[in-house]
Amino acid sequence: MTAVGADTSVRRSVSRRAVLQGTGALIVTFTIFPVASSQETGGAKTSAGAPKLPGSLTNAPFLDAWIRIDADGSATAFTGKAELGQGIKTALLQVTAEELEVPLNHLTLITADTALTADEGYTAGSHSTQDSGTALRNAAAQAREILIGEAARRMNLPADQLKAANGTVIAPNGARLSYADLVSPTLLHVQAQPNSKLKDPDSFRIMNRSQPRVDIPGKVTGGSVYVQDMRLPGMLHARVVRPPSYGAQLATVDTGAVERMPGVVRIVRDGNFLAVVAEREYQAIKAMRSLAVATQWRERPALPKQADLAATLLSLPVEDFTIFEKPVSTSTAAATAVEATYTRPYLAHASVGPSCAIAQLQDGSLTVWTHTQGVYPDRQAIAAMLGLAPEKVHCIHVEGSGCYGHNGADDAAGDAALIASQVPGHPIRVQWMREQEFAWEPFGPAMITKAHASLDSSGRIADWDYGVWSNTHSTRPGPAGSLLAGQHMARAFPPPPPKPLPQPEGGGDRNAIPLYELPRAKVVHHFIPSMPIRVSALRSLGAHMNVFSIESFMDELALAAHSDPVAFRLEHLNDPRARAVVTTAADRFGWAARQKGGNGRGCGFGFARYKNLAAYCAIALELEVERETGRVRVQRIVAAVDTGQVVNPDGIRNQIEGGILQSISWTLYESVSFDETRILCVDWSTYPILRFDSVPNRVDVDLVDRPGQPFLGCGEASQGPASAALANAIADAIGKRLRELPLTAARIKAAVGI
Amino acid sequence: MELKVNGRIHSVAAAPDTPLLYVLREDLQLNAAKYGCGLGQCGACTVMVDGEAVLSCVVPILLLQGKEIMTVEGLGSIDKPGPMQRAFIEEQAAQCGYCIPGMMMRAQALLQKNPQTSDAEIRRQLEQNLCRCGTHMRILRAVRRAAQLMQTPETAVDTGRST
Ligand code: FES
Numbered sequence: 022m023t024a025v026g027a028d029t030s031v032r033r034s035v036s037r038r039a040v041l042q043g044t045g046a047l048i049v050t051f052t053i054f055p056v057a058s059s060q061e062t063g064g065a066k067t068s069a070g071a072p073k074l075p076g077s078l079t080n081a082p083f084l085d086a087w088i089r090i091d092a093d094g095s096a097t098a099f100t101g102k103a104e105l106g107q108g109i110k111t112a113l114l115q116v117t118a119e120e121l122e123v124p125l126n127h128l129t130l131i132t133a134d135t136a137l138t139a140d141e142g143y144t145a146g147s148h149s150t151q152d153s154g155t156a157l158r159n160a161a162a163q164a165r166e167i168l169i170g171e172a173a174r175r176m177n178l179p180a181d182q183l184k185a186a187n188g189t190v191i192a193p194n195g196a197r198l199s200y201a202d203l204v205s206p207t208l209l210h211v212q213a214q215p216n217s218k219l220k221d222p223d224s225f226r227i228m229n230r231s232q233p234r235v236d237i238p239g240k241v242t243g244g245s246v247y248v249q250d251m252r253l254p255g256m257l258h259a260r261v262v263r264p265p266s267y268g269a270q271l272a273t274v275d276t277g278a279v280e281r282m283p284g285v286v287r288i289v290r291d292g293n294f295l296a297v298v299a300e301r302e303y304q305a306i307k308a309m310r311s312l313a314v315a316t317q318w319r320e321r322p323a324l325p326k327q328a329d330l331a332a333t334l335l336s337l338p339v340e341d342f343t344i345f346e347k348p349v350s351t352s353t354a355a356a357t358a359v360e361a362t363y364t365r366p367y368l369a370h371a372s373v374g375p376s377c378a379i380a381q382l383q384d385g386s387l388t389v390w391t392h393t394q395g396v397y398p399d400r401q402a403i404a405a406m407l408g409l410a411p412e413k414v415h416c417i418h419v420e421g422s423g424c425y426g427h428n429g430a431d432d433a434a435g436d437a438a439l440i441a442s443q444v445p446g447h448p449i450r451v452q453w454m455r456e457q458e459f460a461w462e463p464f465g466p467a468m469i470t471k472a473h474a475s476l477d478s479s480g481r482i483a484d485w486d487y488g489v490w491s492n493t494h495s496t497r498p499g500p501a502g503s504l505l506a507g508q509h510m511a512r513a514f515p516p517p518p519p520k521p522l523p524q525p526e527g528g529g530d531r532n533a534i535p536l537y538e539l540p541r542a543k544v545v546h547h548f549i550p551s552m553p554i555r556v557s558a559l560r561s562l563g564a565h566m567n568v569f570s571i572e573s574f575m576d577e578l579a580l581a582a583h584s585d586p587v588a589f590r591l592e593h594l595n596d597p598r599a600r601a602v603v604t605t606a607a608d609r610f611g612w613a614a615r616q617k618g619g620n621g622r623g624c625g626f627g628f629a630r631y632k633n634l635a636a637y638c639a640i641a642l643e644l645e646v647e648r649e650t651g652r653v654r655v656q657r658i659v660a661a662v663d664t665g666q667v668v669n670p671d672g673i674r675n676q677i678e679g680g681i682l683q684s685i686s687w688t689l690y691e692s693v694s695f696d697e698t699r700i701l702c703v704d705w706s707t708y709p710i711l712r713f714d715s716v717p718n719r720v721d722v723d724l725v726d727r728p729g730q731p732f733l734g735c736g737e738a739s740q741g742p743a744s745a746a747l748a749n750a751i752a753d754a755i756g757k758r759l760r761e762l763p764l765t766a767a768r769i770k771a772a773v774g775i
Numbered sequence: 776m777e778l779k780v781n782g783r784i785h786s787v788a789a790a791p792d793t794p795l796l797y798v799l800r801e802d803l804q805l806n807a808a809k810y811g812c813g814l815g816q817c818g819a820c821t822v823m824v825d826g827e828a829v830l831s832c833v834v835p836i837l838l839l840q841g842k843e844i845m846t847v848e849g850l851g852s853i854d855k856p857g858p859m860q861r862a863f864i865e866e867q868a869a870q871c872g873y874c875i876p877g878m879m880m881r882a883q884a885l886l887q888k889n890p891q892t893s894d895a896e897i898r899r900q901l902e903q904n905l906c907r908c909g910t911h912m913r914i915l916r917a918v919r920r921a922a923q924l925m926q927t928p929e930t931a932v933d934t935g936r937s938t
């Protein structure tokens with residue numbers, strides 16, 4: 022669906038409703054499948070003992086919530102996940118086409134839409150292939166077996182003599198029935214079963230093969246792809262005049278002159294929410310600028326001093342959670358103790374395209390086109406904000422610029438919804454300005470970590486203590502107060518109370534528990550509820566900082582133990598899949614034969630299994646430091662990744678490469694700046710990121726093949742290891758350890774001391 | 776006033792101080808040039824004017840009368856992609872893709888002037904364009920491939936699917 026979501030969705034909506042009306046509320050449940058084979062997944066038992074459905078099938082157990090075959094034989098897959106530029110559409114099409122036995126280009130995919138798709142929460146946490154891919158794979162396999170079963174009934178043959186291929190069921194004598202012949206409106210309206218007859222990976226034709234991404238041709242030819250590209254009949258352009266700082270109060274606004282500007286249709290004011298609506302886009306921008314000048318705000322200094330950020334955060338009240346504790350097993354005399362403190366600033370998502378949304382109120386129902394990561398939670402927040410029943414709000418995902426977590430997408434949707442509620446009938450397009458995206462997006466939280474460990478006389482880790490201080494890593498919708506518009510309107514919904522995200526995935530403590538074997542260890546999450554700066558989910562959440570810290574610390578320990586960093590890791594690593602990525606990356610890089618670090622040239626290594634339960638990733642890199650300027654030039658990078666069963670190898674490489682380059686940017690350059698009142702980084706000159714002159718010469722990504730294993734999400738696997746590999750290589754190159762992010766040229770130059 | 780875009784003359788009603796970007800997107804309904812900053816800092820809005828890469832978000836249309844404006848739509852279509860577009864498809868050089876049209880136009884301007892350009896020059900030119908997804912390695916490969924394709928007419932291409 023590279024076309025703008027609207028047309029397709031409306032058509033689907035009608036046909037789907039027709040199908041559901043046709044079947045009424047009839048629920049047909051029957052068991053079709055024989056016993057499990059080794060290829061099956063999803064037979065896990067819930068704690069209650071009932072078999073659990075695979076992936077997101079638990080949220081929507083009817084097969085036709087996932088797979089539809091129309092009377093003309095065309096097949097459609099439905100996912101509650103959204104394309105964010107990570108290539109999920111292509112991967113989900115591959116999984117479905119493979120198991121359903123239809124050609125890839127005969128299958129359509131409908132993504133996140135509250136009228137059409139299952140509620141799969143947020144598209145986040147590298148869960149899409151695991152949740153939705155697993156659901157679609159199983160639903161497609163079960164649908165294929167139902168179609169074979171129906172053909173068997175009609176042909177009067179045993180089902181196990183039939184096979185499916187190319188949308189057709191074929192008998193041994195060559196007789197065929199196409200899916201179009203077999204399908205009826207109720208055929209797939211059955212409950213999914215816990216076990217599916219999944220294909221053997223050896224027989225894959227579509228999965229585990231690099232497939233060109235379905236969205237790329239439209240993106241490189243000027244297709245209407247993004248919500249920014251939608252042009253609806255009667256559409257008006259809106260711009261919001263945001264307060265200059267958090268908590269600023271609108272004192273006075275003189276709207277008279279702006280109302281008379283060309284094209285201005287309306288000025289919307291609701292408490293501290295102020296916006297202007299115009300006929301044309303540039304008219305809206307000019308009106309917004311004039312309106313901003315005509316507005317007075319009362320501001321108060323409420324932000325911490327940036328220079329004292331770490332001390333300020335450490336002084337705030339905390340809730341402590343001991344997330345891992347392993348009492349000493351055998352007492353070993355600790356020979357050497359090492360400790361270190363690492364810090365990370367606030368980081369911006371900084372999407373290249375500022376957030377955008379369109380909303381239209383018609384006959385009491387609101388439609389919102391949004392690049393949100395969660396159409397259902399966004400709908401809940403918007404409905405609550407406007408006092409509408411959730412059924413009266415329809416959220417449709419349309420792609421935006423890459424978001425990398427909770428950026429301004431939901432807020433823009435909230436803005437469009439609030440304005441549309443006051444200008445009924447017209448689709449209202451809200452486009453955030455660059456400075457609004459920077460000043461108002463929720464940032465990735467600043468964090469502090471402290472590590473303490475001792476080595477025994479043989480140079481192995483004897484004990485380990487680690488603490489991480491962090492705000493929450495999610496203030497996403499649901500509640501109306503999670504939206505800026507909800508906070509700013511006169512009714513002023515309060516922001517929801519912050520909560521730590523629970524282990525095993527965690528938030529600030531994501532990946533705070535090392536995967537290494539440690540005789541004694543304690544890991545504490547010091548959760549800081551109070552949030553001086555607006556924060557939420559940034560790609561990989563706490564994993565970036567925790568892996569940066571743990572993997573920097575492993576190198577510090579290796580140095581103290583006079584051990585090679587890779588050998589030291591392997592000595593403490595039992596998980597065979599972890600060992601495999603570490604040795605693969607090291608071998609491919611030529612780690613053992615590398616040049617000794619020093620004189621501004623160095624090599625570094627980093628490893629983690631994302632969330633300790635998703636993809637494994639090890640990274641080795643080589644860089645040069647310009648000693649006079651402190652400037653870093655990354656020469657080459659090798660990554661080895663284990664994502665379980667691979668769906669689209671090139672898609673994974675693209676995600677891992679992207680994660681590494683984004684992490685280089687975070688790690689070397691980025692830091693949100695603010696004074697005691699305002700956010701100061703409001704454009705690309707005040708928030709510099711990676712540019713082409715600092716891009717590595719070479720990045721190689723090796724995939725460790727794991728046929729038949731469950732899918733492991735990889736979109737956030739490389740950021741942590743890449744940041745640590747960088748820090749370790751810099752330490753190798755200059756002989757000094759930097760523990761404060763970002764590792765800027767100025768800090769490196771200061772450490773080099775020339 | 777009249778603007779010549781992708782070889783066709785259009786008469787547009789927008790105010791003369793309107794930056795080209797808004798006219799391309801709103802009046803001419805061309806999607807490729809993107810709003811990224813409106814400040815001339817990111818390159819998402821890059822188009823070609825008389826063969827030079829230009830940031831359309833900061834150039835008012837009043838300066839563009841009689842000039843040849845070219846956008847990604849002028850490089851080819853989804854059914855008949857031009858060499859630059861084919862190169863980006865073949866290298867799968869996009870994640871979210873939002874920055875890509877700007878990259879393509881800056882690369883096009885470079886390669887039209889110097890088809891034999893060096894890697895260092897490609898990097899230097901693309902310096903002004905930002906990509907947040909980290910697609911840089913693929914973008915560089917795509918530009919190098921485009922340079923080859925532009926010199927070999929009719930290279931076969933797999934355009935992928937377009938549902
Ligand atoms: S949008 Fe023109 S340079 Fe950023």
Ligand code: FES
Pocket residue numbers: 106373423869870871872873874875905906907908909910
């Ligand atoms: S591909 Fe997303 S910004 Fe470049």
